[in-house]
Amino acid sequence: MADKIGFIGVGTMGEPMCRNLARKSGLAVLAADRDEAPLKRLAADGVKSASIDEIATECRIIMLSLPGGKEVEQVCLGEGGLVSKAKLGWTVIDLSTSPTSLARRLYAEFEGCASAFADAPVARTRQAAIDGTLSIMVGGTRECFTRIEPLLRCMASEVTYCGEAGSGQAVKILNNMILFQTGVALAEALAIARAHGVDGTVLFDTLTKGSADSFALRNHGMKAMLPGVFPERAFSVEYALKDLSYAIQMAEERGVPALGADVVRELMERAAELGHGKEYWPVILKAVEDATAKK
Missing domain, CATH: 3.40.50.720 (NAD(P)-binding Rossmann-like Domain)
Structure with missing residues (x-):
């Protein structure tokens, strides 16, 4: 059989x-x-x-x-x-x-x-x-x-x-860590551009033509951050935090500094505090915007 x-x-x-x-x-x-x-x-x-x-x-x-x-x-x-x-x-x-x-x-x-x-x-x-x-x-x-x-x-x-055994998980976890850090860079860039009166669409379209181009830009940046679409039942902030915690744990186990990952964690935790924990993780943009609004 x-x-x-x-x-x-x-x-x-x-x-x-x-x-x-x-x-x-x-x-x-x-x-x-x-x-x-x-x-x-x-x-x-x-x-x-x-x-x-x-x-x-x-x-x-x-x-x-x-x-x-x-x-x-x-x-x-x-x-x-x-x-x-x-x-x-x-x-x-x-x-x-x-x-x-x-x-x-x-x-x-x-x-x-x-x-x-x-x-x-x-x-x-x-x-x-x-x-x-x-x-x-x-x-x-x-x-x-x-x-x-x-x-x-x-x-x-x-x-x-x-x-x-474990190598597949290690590569996937680090893939996500890099993705999330790129997402932070995109969120910050978009918030800074808008604060200076630069159209976000112009920014992201232009980035696709240069050295800042990436999968994260074309998918998470242009399809989520730019239009402000962060649905539930996607890869949520809560799940992203879970994956990120595995990366930070890996770093701590071997004494490797993971300062970028710590910044991502801080923004994701802030997004969750703002009530966005179950939304698609590029919603970290709102955590950046919230901090900007308080300045």
Whole structure:
């Protein structure tokens, strides 16, 4: 019997990822989530709703797409978690963004159960998840990567092997740290330009033609900050703070200064205090504007 894929967590990113997996992999997909709404939508693509216990019983390949390390740890290491149910030949793939230390621990735990584990966090936007054009960074053994790469390519246009367990998380976390720091620069530049009577559209359009051009500018700057559109159910300030905390933790563990990351944290915490915690993270612009207004 062909392998079945279990998919735990079908939220903002997980739902479109699970849908692409069901459409492209040729394998049966079972999904679990506390929210029934996405499970009902996924049923149209042949995804079967299941409990975590049912997934553990029926599936040899299990993917996780959860909010963060706390949830991943609970599902894997909590009472009755996946580690306690692990079987010979399992492959567990964590698509969430979790601490590198947790990824390494889970690798060791599943390896001890004769199962494989890979950390494979995803980058890019929800639209990329819908389009199947995510970037996925993978940590684990090269052998495991070779086996799971075709499945990951059902959801991503870029799949990169980063090294041993935890390496995928490290690269993803640092990717986000750089993105957030670039976002701060864009927010500050936009606020300064407007304060001096320079049109923000002129500023950002011109930046795309020079050395300040970036993915962050074209997506987070021009599509969110410039029009002031910061929806909920996107990558919120709260989630961004979670990812940023992992980067700062990595820096502190090795005594590396992370002054830029500290500035981002301060602005994100201020945005949350202003009531924007659940909004799309480029809303940090409002924290900059709030500080400007008080001068």
